[in-house]
Amino acid sequence: xxxxxxxxxxxxxxxxxxxxxxxxxxxxxxxxxxxxxxxxxxxxxxxxxxxxxxxxxxxxxxxxxxxxxxxxxxxxxxxxxxxxxxxxxxxxxxxxxxxxxxxxxxxxxxxxxxxxxxxxxxxxxxxxxxxxxxxxxxxx
Numbered sequence: 001x002x003x004x005x006x007x008x009x010x011x012x013x014x015x016x017x018x019x020x021x022x023x024x025x026x027x028x029x030x031x032x033x034x035x036x037x038x039x040x041x042x043x044x045x046x047x048x049x050x051x052x053x054x055x056x057x058x059x060x061x062x063x064x065x066x067x068x069x070x071x072x073x074x075x076x077x078x079x080x081x082x083x084x085x086x087x088x089x090x091x092x093x094x095x096x097x098x099x100x101x102x103x104x105x106x107x108x109x110x111x112x113x114x115x116x117x118x119x120x121x122x123x124x125x126x127x128x129x130x131x132x133x134x135x136x137x138x139x140x
Contacts, residue, residue: 019133026129033123040111040119045104066100069093 070093076086111119 019135021133022129023133026126026131026133029122029126029129031126033119033126036111036115036119036122040109040115042108042110044106044108045101066096067093070097 069089073086073088073090073093076083077090080086
């Protein structure tokens with residue numbers, strides 16, 4: 001038999017009595033704040049990539065050169081797919097393309113101050129309620 005006083009041995013958040021409703025409310029508020037944050041962020045690309053920047057290619061230089069290893073690797077694979085170097089060249093070229101795309105991503109956050117304050121308040125309230133749900137419920 002369990003030593004807790006809750007009905008049918010049910011334990012709430014963190015093994016305390018009750019608190020499940022507070023935790024759910026806090027989680028809901030926190031998720032709304034997270035949605036508001038993600039909804040306000042715009043993702044764009046531009047600027048200099050990591051590899052093209054390291055090679056000294058500025059914004060005025062075509063960065064299409066990063067596709068050359070991938071192109072040559074695919075050509076070699078269609079000629080003879082048993083060549084290990086062709087697979088490495090293709091995968092390496094694909095890796096360079098992925099690194100260039102990821103390194104050019106820029107995040108811009110545009111939102112009104114009132115929305116920002118609402119987002120911060122929702123996040124703080126939700127976090128506070130979730131943490132409070134781990135305390136044992138007071139006996140009435």
